[in-house]
Amino acid sequence: MPTLCDVSNWLVYFPERMDTRRPLWFARDALDVDALQEAGNAVALAVGASFEDFRRCEPFFAAFPSVFLALADPEEMVAVSEALAEYAPSVPVLLPAENAFRDRKTVRAVLEAGGQRAVDRLMIGAVERPAAGLLDLADVARGEEPPSVLSGIRELDQRIGGFYAGELSVWTGKRGCGKSTLLGQLLLNALNQGFPVCAYSGELPAWRFKQWLLLQAAGPEHVIERRDRFSGKVFFSVPPHIEKRIDEWWRGRFFLYDNRFAGDEDSILRLFEYAVRRHCCCLFMVDNLMTLRFTSSADRDFYKAQSNFTGRLVEFAKRTEVHVFLVAHPRKTESGRALEADDIGGSGDVSNRADNVFALTRLNEADAAAKGFQTVLRTLKNRSYGSLASIGLDFEPNSRRFFKSGTGCSDWRYRWEDCGEQRFIELPQGEQLPFDGEGLA
Amino acid sequence: MIWVCEYSPVQGAIHVDTLERVLAVNRETAARGKSPGFVPLFLGLSSEEAHAFAERWRLEHCVRQPSEQ
Numbered sequence: 101m102p103t104l105c106d107v108s109n110w111l112v113y114f115p116e117r118m119d120t121r122r123p124l125w126f127a128r129d130a131l132d133v134d135a136l137q138e139a140g141n142a143v144a145l146a147v148g149a150s151f152e153d154f155r156r157c158e159p160f161f162a163a164f165p166s167v168f169l170a171l172a173d174p175e176e177m178v179a180v181s182e183a184l185a186e187y188a189p190s191v192p193v194l195l196p197a198e199n200a201f202r203d204r205k206t207v208r209a210v211l212e213a214g215g216q217r218a219v220d221r222l223m224i225g226a227v228e229r230p231a232a233g234l235l236d237l238a239d240v241a242r243g244e245e246p247p248s249v250l251s252g253i254r255e256l257d258q259r260i261g262g263f264y265a266g267e268l269s270v271w272t273g274k275r276g277c278g279k280s281t282l283l284g285q286l287l288l289n290a291l292n293q294g295f296p297v298c299a300y301s302g303e304l305p306a307w308r309f310k311q312w313l314l315l316q317a318a319g320p321e322h323v324i325e326r327r328d329r330f331s332g333k334v335f336f337s338v339p340p341h342i343e344k345r346i347d348e349w350w351r352g353r354f355f356l357y358d359n360r361f362a363g364d365e366d367s368i369l370r371l372f373e374y375a376v377r378r379h380c381c382c383l384f385m386v387d388n389l390m391t392l393r394f395t396s397s398a399d400r401d402f403y404k405a406q407s408n409f410t411g412r413l414v415e416f417a418k419r420t421e422v423h424v425f426l427v428a429h430p431r432k433t434e435s436g437r438a439l440e441a442d443d444i445g446g447s448g449d450v451s452n453r454a455d456n457v458f459a460l461t462r463l464n465e466a467d468a469a470a471k472g473f474q475t476v477l478r479t480l481k482n483r484s485y486g487s488l489a490s491i492g493l494d495f496e497p498n499s500r501r502f503f504k505s506g507t508g509c510s511d512w513r514y515r516w517e518d519c520g521e522q523r524f525i526e527l528p529q530g531e532q533l534p535f536d537g538e539g540l541a
Numbered sequence: 542m543i544w545v546c547e548y549s550p551v552q553g554a555i556h557v558d559t560l561e562r563v564l565a566v567n568r569e570t571a572a573r574g575k576s577p578g579f580v581p582l583f584l585g586l587s588s589e590e591a592h593a594f595a596e597r598w599r600l601e602h603c604v605r606q607p608s609e610q
Contacts, residue, residue: 411588418562448599449592452546452557455566481554484570486578488552 107160110153113143123194123223124164126180127207128171135208138216142170142207151183158188166192168223172201181229189231197225249383249423252289252512253504259479259487260456263383265421267484268414270451272430272444273460278475278495279427280304280387282460282502284313286425287385291354292514295382298375300357300368302391309356312500314338317346317514320499336498349516355379364393365409369416376420386413388427389450407449414453426454457481473505544591547579548598555599557591560584 104118112130117140125142127133136142141164145151154161161167167184171177177195184193200222204210210218230236248262263269263286273279280301287297301309315323315336323336338346355375361367368386375381386392394405410426417424428450430443444451451457457480468474473492482488492505501510543560556579558566563581570577583594 407592448555448596449557452555452592452595455556457554481549481552481556482577483556483558483579484566484577485575486549486551 104163105159107157108146110146110149110157111143111160112146114140117141120163122164123166123168124161125168125170125207128173128176129206132170132207135206135211136170136219139219151180152187154183154187158190161188161191166194166228168194168226169196170207170222171196172205172207185229185231192231193229194223194226195229196222197227200225249286249290249293249295251286252292253477253491253493253502255491255504256477256479256489259489260482260485263423263425264455264484265382265423266418267455268410268417268424268426268453269456269458270444270454271425271427271458271460272480274430274462277460277462278502279460281312281316281500282477282493283385283387283425283427284309284500285316285502287354287383288313288317288514290383291350296353296355296375296379297383297385298355298357298372298379298381299385299387300372301385301387302359302363303387305359306356311337313354314343314346315498315500317350317516318342318499319501319513320496320511323499325498345519346514346516349514349519352379355381362393363391365405365412368392369412372416373420376422381422383423383425384417385425386427387425388429390429407453410450410453426450430459451481454481455483475502542586544585544588545581546583546585546591546595546598547581548602549577549579551578553603554579555595555603557588557595 104115104120106115108115112133114133114137117137118124119141122141125136125139127136127142127144129144130146133142133144145153161184169177169180171180181193181195184191201210204213207219207222210222214221248264250257250262271279271283280303287299290297299309304312315338318338322338322342324339325334326337327334357368357371361371372381372384375384389406389409392406392409394402394409413424413426416422428444444457459478459480461476461478463471463474463476471492473494475493475495477489477491477493479487479489493502494505494510495502496510499510503510545558545560545563547556547558547563548554549556556563567577582598583591585591585594
């Protein structure tokens, strides 16, 4: 056993009874040390010494595997524990379990009531005080990184880092360029990453919105071609058994504002608030700014109302730490000129308040043939990184999926496909059932 | 609350936000070793003031040149 340094100026103990192979007991006073002399290994603060003297006693304490605080008073225990953490930080400290002393105030009271066995039991359930400044990696919470929802378009995610909580993204583009379709896909991608979503679509009835989303969720592999009985037109749909699986996948996680409801800004924001609190939705879509009902009708008031609503969406995104997509149509621009952030219809305030502004442009046939893609997604504003991106996208019409031009890949799978369909199957006669006879209860 | 109007010459984009938020985003971005390139141009005591400045700035400095069209 190592030779112990002399700390008798600051601690009361029996030097000849010390055993450095066993934990050291830190008792309340000299009387408790005396009561523990049978077991040995007990110390108490000497009269006239203070907690600061623990600094000089650190090598002494460190000679033992740990120091057990045999103190009944919780406040006293915390005080000694904190003093040891400050003045003898290298010493592992064990704290008695709650109620270890029951109603006894001292070790000698425990000894008198229950004998040596009762004293030995004081250490049962003792917990080690976490060392200040030392983290167990398993206990380290994530969250240093601000959470972001990835778009699923790698080039865009690399540029902007995904869609961050507390931000507003404005999406603009001429009618029919695919804004709603692309945003539907982004909502599905968010869902696939585990983020519940909520949407307001002022232009589409709920059944149409779902029909389009179903095609995107199903993917080209699962959609079937059908022909309209009257017009003869070909269209694509999702078979009922696939729709059932997709419904199960997004149930309770994908919400749509009911357009039969008021459709005004107050009710939309009120239901969005509910969706955050009740369903933990992280990504919201307002499609679009021009279909919202505002009370003002005069042009100037209408623009002012749009501006106010955008401000309310920004405030909602920041306060609830969600990301909001806002679709805004552009005002008419000179033919052939690319859209800019300022081209968003109505008040300029809309793009001013947005953290990101994206524009989607569908190319004419000649340009598409020359460039090798049909649609261009451009970042017009990115407040966080200042990234300006221009990404060519292709479109798979059957399943309405956009994908990065040149990758040739529109057949990615959403997680509904991981959940296998449960069916009853009939086994050939005489074949043994799996697990049969294994005694499963 | 103090409102800021910022401008990015590279993006040609205006941003209006509270000072608190602008600083928070700048700290996050700078910590990642990036620079968003937005320059603060105006401080005001209301969002209306900042937006009014933004509109004036837009008219004076964001007018497209014929060659850009």
